[in-house]
Amino acid sequence: MKLRLRLKGTYYPRRAGPSILPNAETPLSIPTYEGSNQVVHPSVIDFSLEHGIPQWHGYRYWMVLTPFPYSNDSFENPSLFVSNDGIVWTVPPNVKNPLATAPGGMRAGFNSDPDMVYDPDADEVRIYYRFTSKEQMTLRMIRISDVTSAPVDVIKYSPWKEVDNNFRSPCIWRESTDRWHMWGGGRERAPYGIFYRFSRDGISWERPQQCVDDLGGDPFVRSGFTNWHMSCKPDRSEGRAVFLSCAYPLESIGLGVILHAECKNEYPTTLTTPINRPVLLPTESGWDNETLYRCSFTLGPGNDHYNIWYSARSKNGVWKLGRTSGYVRMG
Template identity: 25%
Template structure:
């Protein structure tokens, strides 16, 4: 899209600067006109308007043209049915890409099945990228990789990031059970076997929604999440931040998380519910 916009801008500049040099006329002689009725010898900014039938005007709104350019680069991504829900319905996807190919692919996705909008089947599952629009179940994996909570409740909101210190893919998800939102962490080194999920922290319902994690080169993990209190029917929410940094010989399953701090993030007129955070390189 950036290339298309740049080319479009160059075309506009060329059109704005491509003016003919004015041609002088003899004193008292009538001004000559070209075939379009434009008077020759006049500066461009004082020439009469060209007849409308001689102009090729695109009346498509600029926003519609931009949306058309963006839509042309989008593609539907089919999700293979998981073994538990037997459906391709999915919700809350999150993609993590390694600096280089990792166990057969650079990019991996986590998501939760959502057959018929049923939260009881919302268990974290994984896909491997074959292309940007082709995702398949990794070899040796049976989705979902996390079962439903044994004592009742449901899972939701997975998020993941690569840990540069251990070369592992680290996954976080929320378990809603016993009146709490419990944030669990697990990891894999081969994309086939995951560690036993460990509790990172918990908050009363529903004060830890949609965890979004970024792990830096220094192995400092920053997790943003949403405090909603009343859940889906809430009229207000707040965003919090916790951090963790395991020692060189630790994994994130063993790391201690900081107390929550408030984040100054609001959307006037809206209630923040789900979100994602992406780290961008500084220029």
């Protein structure tokens, strides 16, 4: 039986308090290749704010996500969009969505969970995404520059078992030419773990290490939650990586909120949660009134001002994307 419980009611941990930021009043319109305009799992790069480049190939903002009409994973294929204001999105010239396809379903396999990072050495965007089937679990990568490359496998388990599920919703940070970091969710049952990998080139990745809090436990369980799909960005001035996680209350798995976490650069497997209020909650009656899902964000001046693009599902089963912004601070 599927639970449909109000997060602000019995099953939401009351001690967490109200959300820090307001929800988007209306969703953005994203022109998906199959025509539904239903989307999930964004990853956004603001080239001006993050890389000091006013535009890259003619656009300030680049975003990868997947269509997900009424949770149909046969359309959950990585798709690329561009914008100059972060609100109105179009398909970039010379790009045809989707970037990769899969049949859908566990038997034949489906795509999911894209993440995107810019490599200034190669002047290219790398898009990572998962392919999962009964027979294999794979992390694939596509390069975007003047041309779009074919996907290549960077992590592959075939056959795979539960312990191999350790890069769900991968979030990747290129610290430098030879220092690449990846965090991702894991396990098949709650509480879901968080796992870290290191790479010298963003292609060959070391074995995963489980992440814990400063007491050696799960970073979110003490607050009554478990991580599901997270995203990350670097805060170079403070020497830390910042995470926003779609996390589930342990009492109502499947009903997501957005929580904050962070780690020091020198301790990438130790995540702390100094901000104990949810950044975002589902609304009572808006377009995002059932569950929030994976988001992407940028850090503005002072590194406590957040621009957030978040996916969410309504109680009618419709998936959309919203944008909000504001200060996320301790206290």
